[in-house]
Amino acid sequence: MLSIHHVLNAADRLRKVAACTPLLTSAALNEQLGRPVWVKAENQQVTGSFKFRGAYNALATLDREDRRRGVIGASSGNHATALARAAEHFEVPAVVVVPDDMPEVKRQAITDLGARIVSYDRRSGRRDALVHQLAHGKRLAIVPSANHEQVIAGAGTVGWEMLEEVPSLRSLLVPVGGGGLAAGTAVAACGHDPSLKVVGVEPAAANDTARSLSAGQLISIPPPVTIADGLGHSEPARIPFEINQRLLADVVTVPEEAIAAAMAYLFRHFRLVVEPSGAVAFAGLLQSLDRLPSGPVGVVVSGGNVDWGIYKTQLDHAMTRMETPAHAAAVLH
Amino acid sequence: MLSIHHVLNAADRLRKVAACTPLLTSAALNEQLGRPVWVKAENQQVTGSFKFRGAYNALATLDREDRRRGVIGASSGNHATALARAAEHFEVPAVVVVPDDMPEVKRQAITDLGARIVSYDRRSGRRDALVHQLAHGKRLAIVPSANHEQVIAGAGTVGWEMLEEVPSLRSLLVPVGGGGLAAGTAVAACGHDPSLKVVGVEPAAANDTARSLSAGQLISIPPPVTIADGLGHSEPARIPFEINQRLLADVVTVPEEAIAAAMAYLFRHFRLVVEPSGAVAFAGLLQSLDRLPSGPVGVVVSGGNVDWGIYKTQLDHAMTRMETPAHAAAVLH
Numbered sequence: 005m006l007s008i009h010h011v012l013n014a015a016d017r018l019r020k021v022a023a024c025t026p027l028l029t030s031a032a033l034n035e036q037l038g039r040p041v042w043v044k045a046e047n048q049q050v051t052g053s054f055k056f057r058g059a060y061n062a063l064a065t066l067d068r069e070d071r072r073r074g075v076i077g078a079s080s081g082n083h084a085t086a087l088a089r090a091a092e093h094f095e096v097p098a099v100v101v102v103p104d105d106m107p108e109v110k111r112q113a114i115t116d117l118g119a120r121i122v123s124y125d126r127r128s129g130r131r132d133a134l135v136h137q138l139a140h141g142k143r144l145a146i147v148p149s150a151n152h153e154q155v156i157a158g159a160g161t162v163g164w165e166m167l168e169e170v171p172s173l174r175s176l177l178v179p180v181g182g183g184g185l186a187a188g189t190a191v192a193a194c195g196h197d198p199s200l201k202v203v204g205v206e207p208a209a210a211n212d213t214a215r216s217l218s219a220g221q222l223i224s225i226p227p228p229v230t231i232a233d234g235l236g237h238s239e240p241a242r243i244p245f246e247i248n249q250r251l252l253a254d255v256v257t258v259p260e261e262a263i264a265a266a267m268a269y270l271f272r273h274f275r276l277v278v279e280p281s282g283a284v285a286f287a288g289l290l291q292s293l294d295r296l297p298s299g300p301v302g303v304v305v306s307g308g309n310v311d312w313g314i315y316k317t318q319l320d321h322a323m324t325r326m327e328t329p330a331h332a333a334a335v336l337h
Numbered sequence: 338m339l340s341i342h343h344v345l346n347a348a349d350r351l352r353k354v355a356a357c358t359p360l361l362t363s364a365a366l367n368e369q370l371g372r373p374v375w376v377k378a379e380n381q382q383v384t385g386s387f388k389f390r391g392a393y394n395a396l397a398t399l400d401r402e403d404r405r406r407g408v409i410g411a412s413s414g415n416h417a418t419a420l421a422r423a424a425e426h427f428e429v430p431a432v433v434v435v436p437d438d439m440p441e442v443k444r445q446a447i448t449d450l451g452a453r454i455v456s457y458d459r460r461s462g463r464r465d466a467l468v469h470q471l472a473h474g475k476r477l478a479i480v481p482s483a484n485h486e487q488v489i490a491g492a493g494t495v496g497w498e499m500l501e502e503v504p505s506l507r508s509l510l511v512p513v514g515g516g517g518l519a520a521g522t523a524v525a526a527c528g529h530d531p532s533l534k535v536v537g538v539e540p541a542a543a544n545d546t547a548r549s550l551s552a553g554q555l556i557s558i559p560p561p562v563t564i565a566d567g568l569g570h571s572e573p574a575r576i577p578f579e580i581n582q583r584l585l586a587d588v589v590t591v592p593e594e595a596i597a598a599a600m601a602y603l604f605r606h607f608r609l610v611v612e613p614s615g616a617v618a619f620a621g622l623l624q625s626l627d628r629l630p631s632g633p634v635g636v637v638v639s640g641g642n643v644d645w646g647i648y649k650t651q652l653d654h655a656m657t658r659m660e661t662p663a664h665a666a667a668v669l670h
Binding site: 025026028031032035047048050052089109113116268271272274275276277278308309312315316319320323 | 610656
């Protein structure tokens with residue numbers, strides 16, 4: 005069973021290769037929200053998302069001989085880039101299986117890192133079969149984006165760094181896709197202080213984890229349509245789900261327009277470029293302020309790989325809406 | 338005469354109140370540019386620009402009785418916000434004299450901090466007279482945005498932090514408005530290693546320092562029109578100019594479209610929201626790569642206070658141009 009020791013070992017491995025990303029606060033925003041908010045800027049991480057932590061930790065703990073033959077993983081983009089970068093570090097081949105509608109910025113990053121890209125149709129449900137077929141053919145080690153203990157332990161270092169820097173945090177908000185970041189953060193938080201609340205945040209349009217937690221078992225939903233391309237999972241990953249069942253205080257869901265609003269807040273108050281998936285936890289903050297325990301809250305901004313066209317559309321939406329004070333107030337409550 | 342000791346004393350004073358901002362690098366960009374580039378993200382500084390360092394250091398070193406009566410400063414916006422924040426810290430009144438076309442995001446920040454705003458017409462040339470008149474009437478201490486030794490020493494801590502973190506830097510690029518950041522950085526660099534090259538970068542449309550350095554004396558130009566609202570000075574400030582005459586290796590100028598391109602690079606490779614003035618040194622990097630000494634180069638990204646409308650226009654310009662490979666190549670050489 006995954007414990008804080010796995011997270012601490014991952015932190016040791018990552019010390020020299022990953023960024024200890026900044027934990028930012030904004031006096032103006034804190035005043036507006038009535039409490040101290042700390043934002044962990046994982047968009048500043050190597051490859052532009054927290055995913056590098058898990059991918060690197062998984063490769064570092066692979067059997068050397070298995071690793072030498074190469075690795076394969078499926079991903080909406082950020083795990084693929086992270087895997088490509090980790091493989092480059094260990095000088096081993098990487099194959100990544102990605103949806104054919106992946107944002108261009110993510111495709112370019114993977115190509116630049118020299119990994120082989122295999123595309124699939126997001127609606128086909130063929131992803132896992134494709135991964136297994138390719139892995140079998142070339143005897144590649146499969147490194148899933150979430151369903152892997154060392155990937156979860158690597159992701160957990162995000163939460164651990166936040167708590168080391170601001171030990172007074174009373175709650176942590178994390179985006180939920182496959183659930184690996186939430187699970188890793190929950191393990192880290194529990195090791196720090198079991199009374200700390202870790203809250204997962206999902207797009208309402210991709211509420212597989214919220215529904216699965218309610219049902220007490222894995223629930224599969226139709227392929228979600230959400231601007232948060234990194235969180236469009238049909239089903240939670242099994243290993244993190246079992247952890248999240250025990251350790252998450254809550255999962256809240258956010259509508260698409262709250263994601264755009266969160267991107268605008270992060271532009272304005274933190275001067276950070278954040279991709280839609282990366283802004284989902286912040287959207288959750290804006291939507292669930294009164295349900296969080298009092299005291300400082302930490303929010304994981306998980307990535308910043310976004311095409312300009314998508315970014316512009318989201319910010320334009322948000323800024324137009326924010327010009328209406330009634331809407332701005334609505335976003336806050 | 339200003340020395341490294343002033344910078345080190347300023348660094349001591351700032352330790353608990355200012356951010357030690359991240360120094361970022363991008364593997365993809367380094368490969369593209371053929372050398373390691375380190376970006377100092379002062380858009381992540383308190384009040385969103387490096388100006389807080391100088392304003393705080395000036396207030397901290399003021400005679401207590403003088404400070405108690407309050408402070409006044411003129412600024413295009415960022416120094417005004419910084420002064421307002423420093424005054425809030427010391428619980429003293431602040432008056433700021435700003436151009437009437439200041440971006441809304443800067444006006445809002447100053448208002449939120451409780452400082453009094455007095456506007457003037459940028460083309461009137463009345464700014465300094467207005468400051469002196471207001472200062473005299475209320476016996477306020479004048480804290481200029483650049484023409485002040487402790488403001489320069491505070492700004493110099495930017496360069497000092499960069500060299501402490503990456504001592505192998507062989508050149509530093511800094512934006513030049515009044516010249517305080519360039520002067521402070523040059524003093525810090527000289528204290529670290531006198532062979533290090535500090536290069537100032539100005540908008541071609543606001544080349545008062547380049548012209549003054551060529552002429553060997555202060556030259557006044559008509560009120561500049563540039564998207565870099567923080568660097569639109571008609572004349573260098575005297576105290577930093579005398580330092581820059583001795584210590585700057587070079588001043589390069591950049592056209593307006595290179596500023597937009599730099600903002601786009603910083604969006605794409607560093608996921609940072611940077612205001613036009615804050616991107617000018619990076620524009621200088623893209624334009625003068627072959628004139629810089631070989632080895633790692635440091636670039637100061639000085640601020641990130643930009644209205645969404647301006648940001649969008651700049652990025653749209655840049656992205657459209659970058660779609661033409663010929664232009665992308667041109668931007669790089």
